[in-house]
Amino acid sequence: MKPERCYVCGNATLEVLDSRAARCPQCDLLINLETAPVDYSGLGNATDPGKQHWRRINSQRRLMIIKPHLRDHRALVDIGCGSGQMLEAAARHLSLCFGFDANPTLIRDIRQSANLRVECGHFAAERLPEDIRSAAKVFTLSHVIEHVAEPNALVTQVAAAMRAGDLLYIEVPLHTGQAFRTQGYDWSLWYHEHLCLYSPTALAALAASSGLATAAAGTRIFARGSHSTKTWLRLFFRQPLRSLKILLTKPRALSLADVMLGDYGFVVLRKP
Numbered sequence: 326m327k328p329e330r331c332y333v334c335g336n337a338t339l340e341v342l343d344s345r346a347a348r349c350p351q352c353d354l355l356i357n358l359e360t361a362p363v364d365y366s367g368l369g370n371a372t373d374p375g376k377q378h379w380r381r382i383n384s385q386r387r388l389m390i391i392k393p394h395l396r397d398h399r400a401l402v403d404i405g406c407g408s409g410q411m412l413e414a415a416a417r418h419l420s421l422c423f424g425f426d427a428n429p430t431l432i433r434d435i436r437q438s439a440n441l442r443v444e445c446g447h448f449a450a451e452r453l454p455e456d457i458r459s460a461a462k463v464f465t466l467s468h469v470i471e472h473v474a475e476p477n478a479l480v481t482q483v484a485a486a487m488r489a490g491d492l493l494y495i496e497v498p499l500h501t502g503q504a505f506r507t508q509g510y511d512w513s514l515w516y517h518e519h520l521c522l523y524s525p526t527a528l529a530a531l532a533a534s535s536g537l538a539t540a541a542a543g544t545r546i547f548a549r550g551s552h553s554t555k556t557w558l559r560l561f562f563r564q565p566l567r568s569l570k571i572l573l574t575k576p577r578a579l580s581l582a583d584v585m586l587g588d589y590g591f592v593v594l595r596k597p
């Protein structure tokens with residue numbers, strides 16, 4: 326069903342593309358017209374061992390994007406922690422880690438298999454333990470806000486729980502990346518639980534409305550392809566000049582494929 330307004334910028338004049346999607350001409354958000362509520366009844370593919378391995382590496386690479394921005398931060402709060410790989414990756418660098426996830430099956434599984442502190446439910450600042458609340462911290466919202474019809478409200482709620490200097494990392498799937506451009510509606514991240522796919526412009530609009538300062542913004546892809554030599558060679562020889570320019574200017578934490586394929590967008594925000 327078509328929403329009355331764009332989830333991100335509030336624009337009421339949405340352009341219907343076909344029976345499956347509408348686009349916001351103002352922020353280039355791609356809105357899914359065939360959505361259904363999130364299913365919390367099972368584990369999904371969260372415990373598939375092959376996927377777990379890559380998810381772990383994916384979380385480590387994501388943390389490398391955040392790491393140059395860390396100062397005296399001691400805590401990480403992962404909102405929508407899923408099967409806990411981001412918390413595991415963060416625990417190597419930050420002494421206090423805490424996760425929220427609304428899926429009770431996942432939370433039960435994390436509590437049984439890993440020594441991680443998690444809370445079942447949506448984010449609420451008052452549910453943070455006291456040691457975390459008083460520490461300088463990083464909040465992460467990775468692949469969460471595309472599930473939410475009021476992303477500004479969620480980001481504002483997180484921003485209110487931040488102290489000066491605290492960080493917020495947001496990562497979303499983009500419709501402007503290679504995966505959606507080549508696979509379209511067949512891409513696995515275009516599905517009924519995602520209300521929309523972002524564009525870099527929509528993500529920047531969300532960041533701008535948060536009242537937080539943008540410390541970094543960019544694109545990345547899932548870990549499995551990001552450091553592949555075959556992909557590197559293919560990209561480099563297809564666009565050698567552009568590749569060279571990217572290699573000279575990109576942050577160390579990102580690969581050539583992260584920048585050029587850009588399936589996911591991220592921002593690192595800091596509370597002034």
Ligand SMILES: [Zn+2]
Pocket residue numbers: 331332333334335336349350351352353354
């Ligand atoms: Zn919009």
